[in-house]
Amino acid sequence: KQWYQRRVRGTGMAMLAPFHLTTVNLSPEFTTQLTVAHIATAVYILYYLYLHPAVGCITLPILAGMDYSAHVYWNTELENKWLVLVGIHVISWIAQFIGHGKFEGRRPALFDSLMQAVLTAPFFVFFEYCFFFGLFHDLHMEIQREVYKEINRKSL
Numbered sequence: 001k002q003w004y005q006r007r008v009r010g011t012g013m014a015m016l017a018p019f020h021l022t023t024v025n026l027s028p029e030f031t032t033q034l035t036v037a038h039i040a041t042a043v044y045i046l047y048y049l050y051l052h053p054a055v056g057c058i059t060l061p062i063l064a065g066m067d068y069s070a071h072v073y074w075n076t077e078l079e080n081k082w083l084v085l086v087g088i089h090v091i092s093w094i095a096q097f098i099g100h101g102k103f104e105g106r107r108p109a110l111f112d113s114l115m116q117a118v119l120t121a122p123f124f125v126f127f128e129y130c131f132f133f134g135l136f137h138d139l140h141m142e143i144q145r146e147v148y149k150e151i152n153r154k155s156l
Contacts, residue, residue: 035074041067048123054136059126 041063048063049056074081100108110117131140 035071037067037070044119044122047119048126051123052127055123055126055130058130058135059123062126 044063045056045060048059078084096108096110100106108117127136130136
């Protein structure tokens with residue numbers, strides 16, 4: 001319920017890019033390579049579809065597009081690909097810590113649960129965007145009520 005109070009969004013999704021560093025050939029007959037990022041993206045999509053099918057359907061093209069973009073990036077002829085990926089990764093984590101410290105006043109989910117930080121937290125960010133665009137209004141109001149109850153409970 002505290003996830004709704006986040007102000008810095010989306011930096012956790014930058015974690016997919018380094019997964020493209022590991023490539024596994026499916027078979028010599030295939031010209032496409034199966035990467036760890038493809039598998040991770042499939043896990044994210046299937047898990048999100050399981051948790052909430054409607055939001056899972058919304059995340060599917062977004063995550064697939066991110067996976068495709070990472071694949072295209074990794075297969076381009078650029079120098080210092082590693083440096084760019086590590087830079088994005090480091091900047092994303094710094095933004096996470098600053099965002100949590102400055103806007104939430106609490107530590108990131110990473111300290112509570114790694115699984116929550118890398119798998120579930122991005123899902124809640126997708127929900128925030130859905131709420132922003134007016135989707136799932138009843139669920140949004142229910143979560144708002146629970147958040148305010150929790151804030152009031154902690155302030156007493």
